[in-house]
Amino acid sequence: MLPDDLPGKNLDGHHHITMATGNPQEDFDFHTKVLGLKCVKRTLFYDGAVPVYHMYYGNEGGEEGTLLTTFPVEHLGVKGTPGSGQVSNVSLSVPTDAVDYWKDRLGAHDFAVSDSERFGERHLDFVSPHGINLAIVGVDVDERAPRDNGPVPGEMMIRGTHAAGVSTRDMEFMEEFLQVAWGSRKVAEDGDRVRYTTGGERSGAYTDFTVEPDRKPGSWTVGSGAIHHMAYKVESSEHQKQIKFFTEGLGYTDVSDIKDRGYFDSIYVRTPSGALFEACCSHTPSFLCDEPAESLGSTLMMSPQIKANKDEVLKVIGEIQD
Numbered sequence: 391m392l393p394d395d396l397p398g399k400n401l402d403g404h405h406h407i408t409m410a411t412g413n414p415q416e417d418f419d420f421h422t423k424v425l426g427l428k429c430v431k432r433t434l435f436y437d438g439a440v441p442v443y444h445m446y447y448g449n450e451g452g453e454e455g456t457l458l459t460t461f462p463v464e465h466l467g468v469k470g471t472p473g474s475g476q477v478s479n480v481s482l483s484v485p486t487d488a489v490d491y492w493k494d495r496l497g498a499h500d501f502a503v504s505d506s507e508r509f510g511e512r513h514l515d516f517v518s519p520h521g522i523n524l525a526i527v528g529v530d531v532d533e534r535a536p537r538d539n540g541p542v543p544g545e546m547m548i549r550g551t552h553a554a555g556v557s558t559r560d561m562e563f564m565e566e567f568l569q570v571a572w573g574s575r576k577v578a579e580d581g582d583r584v585r586y587t588t589g590g591e592r593s594g595a596y597t598d599f600t601v602e603p604d605r606k607p608g609s610w611t612v613g614s615g616a617i618h619h620m621a622y623k624v625e626s627s628e629h630q631k632q633i634k635f636f637t638e639g640l641g642y643t644d645v646s647d648i649k650d651r652g653y654f655d656s657i658y659v660r661t662p663s664g665a666l667f668e669a670c671c672s673h674t675p676s677f678l679c680d681e682p683a684e685s686l687g688s689t690l691m692m693s694p695q696i697k698a699n700k701d702e703v704l705k706v707i708g709e710i711q712d
Contacts, residue, residue, distance in 0.1 A: 392569060392570065396570065396573055396636070397573070397629065397632040397633045397635075397636040397637075398570070398571050398572045398573025398574070398588075398633055398636070398637075399573040400573065400624050400625065400626075400629035400632070400633065401572060401573050401574075401588050401589060401622045401623065401624050401633070401669060402588070402589035402590070402595070402622075402623050402624070402625065403454075403455055403588060403589040403590070403592070403594050403595035403622065403623055404454070404455045404550070404551045404554070404594050404595065404620070404621065404622060404623065405454045405455065405457065405621040405622055405623040405654070405668070405670040405672070406446070406448075406454070406457035406458065406459050406551075406621045406670070407457070407458055407459070407477070407480050407551055407554055407617065407619075407620055407621065408458075408459045408460070408461070408617070408618045408619050408621065409458070409459075409460055409461075409480070409520075409522050409616070409617040409618060410460070410461045410462075410463050410468075410470055410520075410612045410613055410614050410615070410616055410617075410618055411460045411461065411462045411463070411518075411520035411522070411614055411615075412462060412463070412464040412519075412520045412614040412615075413462060413464045413708070414443050414445075414462035414464070414707065414708045414710050415708065415710055415711065416519050416520070417443075417445060417460050417462045417520065418445065418710050418712075420518060420519050420520075421445070421447040421458065421460070422447065422540070422541075423541060424495075424496075424499050425447070425482075425542075425548060426537060426540040426541045426542030426547055426548065427447035427448060427449075427456075427458065427537060427540070427548065428447065428448060428449065428450055428452070428537050428540060428686075428687060429445065429446070429447055429687040429688075430446050430447065430448050430451070430452030430457075430677055430686050430687040431444075431445070431446035431452065431653065431677050431681075431686070431687050431691065432444075432445055432446070432687060432688075432689070432690050432691065432710070433446075433652065433690065433691040433692065434690075434691075434692050434693075434696065434703075434707075435461055435612075436693070440465075440466060440706070441696060441703050441706060441707055442461050442462070442463055442465075442466070442612075442707065443460075443461065443462045443707055443710075444459060444460075444461060445459060445460045445461075445462065446458075446459045446677070446687070447459070447460070448537075448550070449534065449535055449536060449537045449549075449550070450535070450537050450538070450539070451677070451683070451686070452676070452677045452686065452687075453534070453535070453550075454623045454670075454672060455534060455550045455551060455594040455623065456534055456548075456549070456550035456551070457550075457551075458480070458551070461612055461618065462614075462707075462708075463612060463613065463614050464614065464708075465706055465707055465708065466612075468611060468612065468613040468614065469613045469614055469615060470521075470608070470609050470611065470612075470613030470614055470615040470616025471608050471609040471613070471616070472521075472608050472615070472616065473557065473605055473606045473607045473608025473609070474557045474558060474559050474602050474605040474606065474607055474608060474664065475557070475558065475559070475607045475608055475610075475663060475664025475665065476556070476557060476608040476609070476610065476616065476617065476664060476665055476666075477554055477555065477556055477617040477618075477619065477620050477665050477666070478523060478555050478556060478557040478600070478608070478617065479522075479523035479524065479525065479554075479555035479617075480522070480523070480524055480525070480551060480553075480554060480555065480617065481513065481524070481525040481526070481527045481551070481552040481553045481555065481598075482524065482525065482526055482527065482548045482549075482550070482551060482552055483527055483529040483532050483534075483548065483549040483550055483551070483552040483593040483594065484526055484527070484528060484529065484546065484547070484548055484549065485528070485529065485530075485532070485545065485546070485549075486512075486528035486529065486530050487528075488528070488545070488546040488547075489512055489514060489526065489528040491546045492514055492526045492546070493505065493514055493526075495542070496514065496516055496526075501516045501517070502516060502517075503515070503516045504516070508580055508583065508598075509578050509580050509583070509585055509598070511527050511528060511529070512527065512528045513525045513526070513527050514526040514527075520614055520615055521614070521615030522615065522616075522617060523555070525552075526548075527552045527553075527593075529549070529552060529593045531592075531593075532549040532550070532592075532593045532594070534549040534550045534593075534594065535549075536548065536549055549593065549594075550593070550594050551594055552593045552594065552596065553585070553593075553596035553597060553598045554596070554597050554598070554617075554620040555597075555598045555599075555600060556597060556598070556599045556600070556620075556663055556665045557599075557600050557602050557605060557608070558599050558600070558601060558602070558663035558664065558665070559601070559602060559603050559605065560601060560603060561584060561599060561601060561663075562662075563662035564599070564661060564662045564663040566662075567642065567661055567662050567663075568586050568588075568597075570640060571633075571636065571637045571640055571642060571659075572588060572622075572667070573588060574586040574587060574588040574597070575587060577591055577596075582600055582601045582602070583598055583599065583600050583601075584598070584599045584601070585597070585598050585599075586598075586599070588622050589622075589623075597620065599663065607664065608664075610664075610666070618666065619658065619665075619666040619667065619668050620665065620666070620667055620668065621656070621667075621668035621669075621670040622667065622668065622669055622670065623670060623671075623672075624669050624670065624671050625671070626671065627648075627655060627671050629671075630648065630655060630657060630669055630671045631648070633657070633669050634648065634657045634669070637659055642659055642661075642662075644659060644660040645657060645658070645659045646658040646659070652673075652679075652691075653672065653673055653676045653677055653679065654670050654671055654672045654673055654676065655670070655671045655673070656668050656669070656670050656671075657669050688712075
């Protein structure tokens with residue numbers, strides 16, 4: 391029996407999921423006009439020499455657990471390669487009686503939809519315009535507030551992330567990582583799939599592993615069509631530091647320093663499965679630190695040195711029209 395005070399027990403569900411996409415306008419239109427999410431922040435990814443958009447989509451306030459974030463990298467010309475050892479799919483929670491609405495909506499936008507069942511849940515599987523595997527999942531109880539003034543009626547709207555799906559060649563060492571370092575527990579199995587929860591057993595806290603021993607490894611670069619990492623929420627910077635030091639002490643040395651992302655602090659760890667996980671602690675007031683609520687996500691936020699060359703930057707990354 392593991393002790394209850396392991397640092398990873400302070401992780402409590404999803405914070406966000408980050409994926410690399412292609413054209414920035416297509417990225418914006420898909421997430422805001424098809425999925426109906428709100429753009430709650432548009433900024434730039436500062437790791438690297440070439441500027442890249444970093445877009446955030448979620449509910450009205452961009453609350454943790456509702457967030458999909460993207461790096462539109464068409465101008466870099468880098469493609470992701472799907473395979474094992476990476477986060478491979480994302481499922482999104484909607485009310486159970488909204489699933490048929492979404493099947494019709496996705497079909498009306500020319501998406502091929504596969505209707506399936508996993509873990510006793512109804513899934514609508516489809517592929518985004520950027521090659522990302524997504525699913526709409528019917529969930530009976532989800533207390534997260536939906537966006538209620540977008541193109542999708544509030545009662546039908548996405549509540550947030552449901553599960554992150556990871557493709558792994560085996561679970562031998564990953565199980566130890568999840569239970570000891572990441573404070574997670576196994577809650578279900580379904581064929582070659584294993585479900586863990588990080589935090590309470592609820593939508594927005596699940597990670598689903600598909601064991602695929604013969605699948606070739608996927609890429610780890612920020613390349614279009616690949617999910618880059620899965621972020622989990624931790625409430626305080628002190629708990630975040632404890633998770634970092636404890637995980638390193640277990641021998642998982644591929645752990646980053648704490649990185650200030652402007653709206654939250656992040657540590658990243660390359661897990662035994664190959665997938666990149668993040669322990670993420672939001673700042674206060676996070677997204678409202680540089681924009682008021684009434685215009686949240688409407689302005690491109692950039693550092694002063696880049697803002698001085700805004701026109702040249704936009705020529706490189708492309709300008710997004712609302």
